[in-house]
Amino acid sequence: MPKAAIEANGLNKWFGEGEAKTxxxxxxxxxxxxxxxxxxxxxxxxxxxxxxxxxxxxxxxxSGSVSVEGVDIWSLGADDLADFRLNxxxxxxxxxxxxxxxxxxxxxxxxxxxxxxxxxxxxxxxxKYLEIVGLKGRADLPPVKLSGGEQQRVAIARAMVGQPxxxxxxxxxxxxxxxxxxxxxxxxxDNILNANRCIVVVTxxxxxxxxxxxxxxxxxxxxxxxxxSAA
Amino acid sequence: MKGILxxxxxxxxxxxxxxTALLVGITFAVFLMMFVTSMFIGVLNHxxxxxxxxxxxxxxxxxxxxxxxxxxxxxxxxxxxxxxxQGVKYAVPLYSGGALxxxxxxxxxxxxxxxxxxTTLFGRPQLIKGKIEDIYxxxxxIAVNDSEFSKLENPDLGAEFELNDHRGVIVGIATVTTAxxxxxxxxxxxxxxxxQYIPNPRYTLSNVLVEPKSPxxxxxxxxxxxxxxxxAVTKDEFITxxxxxxxxxxxxxxxxxxxxxxxxxxxxxxxxxxxYTFILExxxxxxALKAIGTRSRDLVGMILFQATFTSLTGYGLGVGLCTMLISxxxxxxxxxxxxxxxxxxxxxxxxxxxxxxxxxxxxxxxxLQIEPFDIFRG
Numbered sequence: 008m009p010k011a012a013i014e015a016n017g018l019n020k021w022f023g024e025g026e027a028k029t030x031x032x033x034x035x036x037x038x039x040x041x042x043x044x045x046x047x048x049x050x051x052x053x054x055x056x057x058x059x060x061x062x063x064x065x066x067x068x069x070s071g072s073v074s075v076e077g078v079d080i081w082s083l084g085a086d087d088l089a090d091f092r093l094n095x096x097x098x099x100x101x102x103x104x105x106x107x108x109x110x111x112x113x114x115x116x117x118x119x120x121x122x123x124x125x126x127x128x129x130x131x132x133x134x135k136y137l138e139i140v141g142l143k144g145r146a147d148l149p150p151v152k153l154s155g156g157e158q159q160r161v162a163i164a165r166a167m168v169g170q171p172x173x174x175x176x177x178x179x180x181x182x183x184x185x186x187x188x189x190x191x192x193x194x195x196x197d198n199i200l201n202a203n204r205c206i207v208v209v210t211x212x213x214x215x216x217x218x219x220x221x222x223x224x225x226x227x228x229x230x231x232x233x234x235x236s237a238a
Numbered sequence: 239m240k241g242i243l244x245x246x247x248x249x250x251x252x253x254x255x256x257x258t259a260l261l262v263g264i265t266f267a268v269f270l271m272m273f274v275t276s277m278f279i280g281v282l283n284h285x286x287x288x289x290x291x292x293x294x295x296x297x298x299x300x301x302x303x304x305x306x307x308x309x310x311x312x313x314x315x316x317x318x319x320x321x322x323x324q325g326v327k328y329a330v331p332l333y334s335g336g337a338l339x340x341x342x343x344x345x346x347x348x349x350x351x352x353x354x355x356x357t358t359l360f361g362r363p364q365l366i367k368g369k370i371e372d373i374y375x376x377x378x379x380i381a382v383n384d385s386e387f388s389k390l391e392n393p394d395l396g397a398e399f400e401l402n403d404h405r406g407v408i409v410g411i412a413t414v415t416t417a418x419x420x421x422x423x424x425x426x427x428x429x430x431x432x433x434q435y436i437p438n439p440r441y442t443l444s445n446v447l448v449e450p451k452s453p454x455x456x457x458x459x460x461x462x463x464x465x466x467x468x469x470a471v472t473k474d475e476f477i478t479x480x481x482x483x484x485x486x487x488x489x490x491x492x493x494x495x496x497x498x499x500x501x502x503x504x505x506x507x508x509x510x511x512x513x514y515t516f517i518l519e520x521x522x523x524x525x526a527l528k529a530i531g532t533r534s535r536d537l538v539g540m541i542l543f544q545a546t547f548t549s550l551t552g553y554g555l556g557v558g559l560c561t562m563l564i565s566x567x568x569x570x571x572x573x574x575x576x577x578x579x580x581x582x583x584x585x586x587x588x589x590x591x592x593x594x595x596x597x598x599x600x601x602x603x604x605x606l607q608i609e610p611f612d613i614f615r616g
Contacts, residue, residue: 056614065529066611086533093531100613104526108252113245120241121532129241177614 009040011074012173012205013062018071020057020228031057032068033228041172044196044206044218049225055209056177058225062207063096063175064088076172093121097166101178103158105150111137111161112146118169129168136164139198156187163191167199174199174206185214192218246540247547249520256519259512260548261555264593267505268556268586274497275582276564280575282484284419286477288334288352291414292361294447296459297476298329301469304483306476307420309334311441316468320446323462325455330355332445333432336422339390340400347389350424351401353432360447363426368395368410373428380410382424384417385571404435419575502589509552510597513545517601521608529610541601549594553587 020032031054039045039062047055060066062073064080073080075095083091092098097118105114116133120126134146140160142153150158159179166174176195180188192208196218200206208219216222224232251257283290288306289297298320300310320329333353338346354361354373362370363382372378381393390399397408406425418424427435433442448470450456456472463470471479485491517524524537560578567574 057611060611060614063529065614066609089528089531089533091531092529096531098526098529100526100529102522104523104613106249106520106523108249109245113248117245117527118530120245121527121530121536123241126241126244 009042011038012041012043012076013037013039013207014074015062016072018058018061018068018073020054020061020066020068030228032061032071035071035225035228035230037223037230039205039207041205042200042202043220044200044208046216046219046222047207047209047225048211048213048216048222050211053225054228055211055225057228059175059177059207059209063098063173064092093118094169095171095173097169097171097174099159099162099166099174099176099179101181103150103162103182105158105161105165107149107151110147110149111142111153114150114161115164115168117165122169133164133168136168137161139167140164140194154187155183156191159183159187159191160194163195163199172204174204176206176208176210178210178212179208180210180212180215188212189214242536242540243543246543249540250516250544250547253516256512256516257548260509260516261552263508263512264505264549264552264590265555265559266508267501267593268553268590269559270501270504271498271586271589272557272560272578272582273563273576274494274501275585276560276576276578278490278494279579279582280577281419281490282477282481283416283577284575285484286480287414287416287418288350289473289476289480290416291363292332292352292447294332294361294473295450296448296456296470296472298446298448298463298468298470299444301467303469304487305480306334306445309444311439312443312446312468313441314443316466317443317446319466320448320459320463320470323459325451325458325462327449327451328358329446329448330358330360331429331443332361332447333429333436333442334444335432335436335438337401337436339406339425341391342398343391348422349390350418350420350422351432351436352424352426353429354426355447356428356430359428363412363414365410365412368408370410372409373426375407375409377405377407378409378427378431379406380412380426381408382414382426383411384414384424386417386421386423389421390423401435402437406435498585498589502593505589506593506596509548509593510600513548513597514600514604516544517541517604521604522613524605525608525610525613528608529613534606537605538602541605542598545594545598545601549590549597553590557583557586 016036018032018035021028021030023029035058047058049055057066061068067081080088080091112130112133115137116129119129119132137146140163142157142160150161179191192215222234223230285305300312303310317329317331320326335351337349337351339349340346359370373380381390393408395408399406448459450459460470564576
C-alpha cells in the first residue's frame with residue numbers, strides 16, 4: 008500500500024468578504040503518495056496555485072486540514088511551520104527567484120545556509136547538486152550568465168540540496184521553451200523522483216503530462232477529475 | 239546565524255552600485271556632521287585659549303563678561319577683598335587687553351597683551367627661549383610662538399617694537415597649549431607694565447585669578463564674590479560660559495544646528511532611499527526565502543545586519559575623511575580651528591544610529607509584509 012506524503016481533507020479557501028468573496032478552493036480532498044509525481048492542472052483561476060500554497064504550508068485554508076508525513080501542518084506555529092518547510096519541502100518557483108548577486112553555488116546552497124550549516128560545506132554540497140542537475144563547472148557563474156533552462160536547474164538544485172521528502176514545483180516550464188521544459192521534467196522524473204519522495208507539480212503545459220503518475224484537474228476550486236497516468 | 243549574516247553581507251556588497259551609493263550617502267553625511275561640529279568645537283576651544291593657557295582654578299570678573307576677550311575692568315579693591323576671603327589660598331591680578339604695536343619695519347600689528355602678576359608671574363607660559371625673570375627687565379615682553387608669531391616678523395630675543403610710544407623688547411619666546419581665536423599674536427608682560435603702557439579706562443583689573451584652599455571652598459568663594467557684586471567661576475565654567483556665548487548669542491550655534499540637521503537629512507534621504515530600493519529590488523527573493531522556510535527573525539536579522547554594516551562602514555569612512563582633512567589643514571595652518579572630540583564623534587554616531595534605524599525599519603516592514611503566497615501568484 009502506498010505511503011501518503013500529503014493528505015488534504017475538506018479544504019476550503021476564500022478571499023474577500025461579503026459580495027467580494029471569491030471561493031478559491033471548495034471542499035478539496037486529495038492524497039499524494041511517496042514515489043508519485045502528482046500534477047495539478049486546470050485553467051487559469053481554477054485555484055491551482057492556491058491549492059499548492061495551502062498544501063505546502065504557505066497559505067492557511069479557511070477550513071479543512073493538511074497532513075504532511077502525518078503532521079497536521081496548520082496546527083504548527085509560524086516558526087515551526089517555517090522550520091517544517093525548510094526541512095521537509097523543496098520549492099521550485101515559476102520565475103526561479105535566484106539572487107542575481109550570488110553565484111550559482113551560493114544560490115543553490117541557500118537552504119543549507121538557512122539550516123545553519125557551515126558556509127563552505129554548504130557550497131561544496133550545492134556544487135554536488137549542481138553537478139547532478141548537469142551544471143558542472145558553472146558553480147561560480149552568476150545566474151544572469153545562464154540560460155532559462157539552466158536557471159531552472161539551479162532552482163531544482165536549490166530545492167533538492169536539503170534532501171526534502173517533498174518537492175513542490177510551480178509552473179516549472181512556464182518560462183522555458185518546449186524542448187527545455189520537457190528535458191527539465193524528464194530529468195526530475197528520472198533523477199529526483201524515487202520511492203521516498205513525492206513531487207507535486209502545478210502546470211497547464213500538456214506537453215509534460217507524460218511524466219505524471221497522477222493528474223488532478225482543478226476547475227473553479229474543485230477537483231473534477233483524477234487521471235491515474237497520462238501515458 | 240554566521241552563514242545567514244554572510245549571505246546578507248554578500249547580497250549587500252555584491253550589489254556594488256547600491257552599496258557604493260549607500261556608503262557615499264552615509265560617509266558624506268557623517269563627514270559633514272563631523273566637519274561642521276569639529277570646526278565649531280575648534281572655534282570654541284580657541285575662544286577660551288587664554289583661560290586654558292593661564293590655567294587658573296577660579297576666575298573673578300564683572301558679571302557682564304561673557305568671554306575673556308571682552309573683559310570689563312574692576313576696581314583694585316576687588317583683588318584685596320578676594321584675597322581676604324575665607325577659603326582663598328591666594329589671588330593674583332590679571333590684565334588682558336588689545337594693543338597696537340609698531341614693528342621694526344614700521345608696520346602696525348594688533349596684538350593681545352597679557353599682564354601677569356608682578357610678584358608671582360602666575361599663569362606664565364612655558365618658555366622655549368630666554369629666561370622668565372627677564373620679563374622684569376626694562377621693557378621686557380615675551381612673545382608666544384604660535385601660528386600668529388610670524389605677524390610679529392618672527393622676532394628673536396632682543397627684537398624691538400613700539401607699543402603706544404613705549405619701547406618694547408622681546409626677552410623670551412614661549413609656547414602655549416592653545417592659540418587664540420582672532421588671529422592675533424600674543425605678548426606677555428607684567429601686570430604693572432601692561433597697565434602702564436596700554437591706555438586704559440579708570441579700572442584696569444581684568445580678572446582676579448584665585449586658587450582655593452580646597453575644592454570644597456569653591457562654593458563659599460563664589461558666594462562671597464557674588465556678595466561683592468562680581469562673579470567667580472571655575473576654569474571649566476568659564477570655558478562653558480564662553481562656549482554658551484558663541485552658541486547662543488552669536489548665531490553660531492543655530493548655524494551649526496542647521497548644518498548638522500541638513501547633513502542628517504541628506505544622509506538619511508540618500509541612504510534610506512537607496513536601502514529601500516535595495517530591499518524593493520530583492521523583495522520577491524526575500525519572499526522566496528520566506529517560502530523556503532526562513533524565519534521572520536532571520537530575515538530581520540539579515541536586514542539589520544546589512545543596515546548596520548553599511549552605517550558603521552560609512553561612519554568610519556566619514557570620520558576618517560574628516561580627520562584626514564583636518565590634519566592636512568593643520569599641516570598648512572597650525573592654528574586651524576577644527577577639533578574632533580568625543581562629543582561630535584558621539585553626535586555623528588547617534589545620527590548614524592538613527593539613519594540605520596529608519597532605513598532598517600522601512601526595509602524590515604516591507605519584507606515582513608510580503609506574503610510567500612504572492613511569490614507563487616507572481
